[in-house]
Amino acid sequence: MSRTVRILGDALLWVAAALGLLCAVLAVLTSVCGMQVMLFSSGSMEPTIPAGSAALVAPVQAPDVQVGDVVTVARGTGELPVTHRVVGIEDSTSAGARLLTLRGDANAQDDPAPYDVTEVGRVVLSVPGIAPVVSQLGASRMLAPLGVVAAAFVIWGLWPRRERRSRA
Template sequence: MSAPTRRSLREQAATIGESPSAPTASASVPPRSTRRGLGRMLADALLWIAAIAGLACIVLVIVALTANITLIMFRTGSMAPTIPAGSVAVVQSVAASQVHVGDVVTVDREGSLPVTHRITSIAPGASEGERVITMRGDANAADDPYPYTVQTVRVVLFSVPGIATVIVAMGNPYVLGGLTIGATALVVWAFWPRSTKDPPARREPTGADR
């Protein structure tokens, strides 16, 4: 039996030094990098929110056109505390014959701004579809100075306090321009091509490389 050489002794020592629990080259490879980091996930979430908001706006526009629904803003507090100043109300145009005492309605006045108050009385008009109504603001102590002869009115369905200033601001060209730029930047960032290559695997030195 030949005596072991120096090279064979080194190989045996390297083999003995390796244990099943020692990290191998494959175990040292970092996990595969994901395409979506935190920023990409945030961008996707914002895009989904924008898409849902856009869809909701489309649905609301269709409903508004088909059901004669519009928005009105309250600049004064004549209907406080029910509808304080700065509120926005959703109103629907209906025939005057469909309203009742106690309803809050908007009446259009020729040459003046519309008035939105609560109906206090209803009387028949000159024609079948015409009504003569008196109204009073909830914050007022007396009825309006004169009755209103109407064939159609806009009934207040519900109101949201404090958002009139937001809606007015949305009509500002600077605000609209900023929103447009922000939305464009978000879309470009979300769909900008990103590298999908994984980082090179790091190889642990073995006993044979020492």
């Protein structure tokens, strides 16, 4: 029985370590590289990015955007950004800016007006179904329990273990 518990504990410790490494990598990408994690609540980009997905978005200058890219742009003060596919590009009157016409993959029509942008976020990768988990893990009420669980794993992983002596 104790061998099974030890194996299960070791497996849980490896899973926790992998999740911790993933969090560390995401922290570096967001703080050093300027990337963002976007959570999708609507299905406007289905089937490419279904509702409930999380995506990693990298900053890109407007001149580097191409038709077909999936980008995140700001809509206005107090509004959530929109992530849709670029279906048209025109020059803007502003220096370094472009007018992007966007449309969600699930939408029959383009967005109402082009977006005049100098920088956008380009979707690098998306993971379906993970947005609710990410959202809950980021809630303040979850931080203390997660800290306790992480501390318990560290203590358990570092706790000295008795070696069994073989009978010879």
